[in-house]
Amino acid sequence: AQSVTQPDIHITVSEGASLELRCNYSYGATPYLFWYVQSPGQGLQLLLKYFSGDTLVQGIKGFEAEFKRSQSSFNLRKPSVHWSDAAEYFCAVGGFGGADGLTFGKGTHLIIQP
Amino acid sequence: DTGVSQDPRHKITKRGQNVTFRCDPISEHNRLYWYRQTLGQGPEFLTYFQNEAQLEKSRLLSDRFSAERPKGSFSTLEIQRTEQGDSAMYLCASSLGAIVNTEAFFGQGTRLTVV
Secondary structure: OOEOOOOOOOEEEEOOOEEEOOEEEEOOOOOOOEEEEHHHOOOOEEEEEOOOOEEEEHHHHHEEEEEEEHHHHEEEOOOOOOOOHHHHEEEEEEEEOOOOOEEEEEOOOOEEEE | OOOOEEEEOOOEEEOOEEEEEEEEEOOOEEEEEEEEEOOOOOEEEEEEEOEEEEEOOOOOOOOOOEEEOOOOOOOEEEEEEOOOOEEEEEEEEEOOOOOOOOOOOOOOOOEEEEO
């Protein structure tokens, strides 16, 4: 069965500092990987996705993620965070040939310190 | 605004009552998904539709849950004989094509509280 692990429940980062959110997945075939962000009272918004090709993918709001097959990881990074980045971040995995839905991790709550 | 719309935004119900939620997807989107999100957890897939056909149902979708998309446009999710464990945020998403192939747009959700 596919699964996603986000080992950090909460992360606190100072405004302007760099950010890395960890994501490890388990999937039997070629994974399709996603990062979503959820702000309070808002729906999920797609930040970026990886299907194939270049393992470093760029997303919206200055985020990027790197797919490392050998480590089954898809970590999210941002070089300099802004106070508006405070939110819940979810990593998800899916793929053709299986259920059409996505499997999400439990999320990482990002807190930005002034 | 032409995003995904969910109604109601909040619902408080007594245990044992039936509730129904509505989702209006983005108009040209042929796929519609329902997810459930409990506190401190990520969204969990419940079911999805391609047009009016329900193509996949999670084991989480017990026989008290039923979803419909009668004309391939809006969808309803009904929970019969609600239990306290049904308390959660119910999210709807729509996409043009498979969720792994195209971007899915999520609604703001319906928060259900069963007392």
